[in-house]
Amino acid sequence: MVFGAGIAGLLYLHFARHAGAGLIVAAEPVASRREAAQRFGANAAVPPDADIPALIRELNGGRLADFVFISTGAEAPQHQALDCVERGGTVMYFAPTADDVHVPVSVNRHFFRNDLTLNTSYGSAPRDSWQALRMLQHSGLNVREMITHRLPLSETARGFQLVAQPGESLKVIIEPQK
Numbered sequence: 001m002v003f004g005a006g007i008a009g010l011l012y013l014h015f016a017r018h019a020g021a022g023l024i025v026a027a028e029p030v031a032s033r034r035e036a037a038q039r040f041g042a043n044a045a046v047p048p049d050a051d052i053p054a055l056i057r058e059l060n061g062g063r064l065a066d067f068v069f070i071s072t073g074a075e076a077p078q079h080q081a082l083d084c085v086e087r088g089g090t091v092m093y094f095a096p097t098a099d100d101v102h103v104p105v106s107v108n109r110h111f112f113r114n115d116l117t118l119n120t121s122y123g124s125a126p127r128d129s130w131q132a133l134r135m136l137q138h139s140g141l142n143v144r145e146m147i148t149h150r151l152p153l154s155e156t157a158r159g160f161q162l163v164a165q166p167g168e169s170l171k172v173i174i175e176p177q178k
Helices: 007-018 031-039 052-059 075-084 107-113 126-138 153-164
Strands: 025-027 044-046 065-070 085-093 117-120 147-152 171-175
Touching: 007 031, 007 065, 025 031, 025 052, 031 044, 044 052, 052 075, 065 075, 075 085, 147 153, 153 171
Parallel strands: 025 044, 065 085, 085 117, 147 171
Antiparallel strands: none
């Protein structure tokens, strides 16, 4: 399960598909990004107001997701993720949120009864970056298709506008040499 189909979410689901993951579901409010999620490997891509746990159970033989990746800072997915993960599963909080976002975690329900693992990851050590670059270089992942815009340095402001108001943009590259 991947919440958010911006560039980070797309990379997560594309890698999961390429690594042999079974069912992959993406939740994303922007229709064009839901379409991109399916292009890059999601079996289903739904708006975040859908009954996501029920959908996962329906598609996954009654089970929830083993792994849930949250690649959005929106508040609702921070809460929804805990309802989408199967007993013994993992939730990866990747994107930062506003300071006032709090996720109540029940020690009994989430840890003792369901043995969930909650992880965070936003930065990386040099070795992590090296491994990520090697994966992109040698894994056969098709990340070039995620680049939707290549702009010259003179259009940097436009690039920021494209990213700030997601629509048809996924990854905007500024090419200073142009």
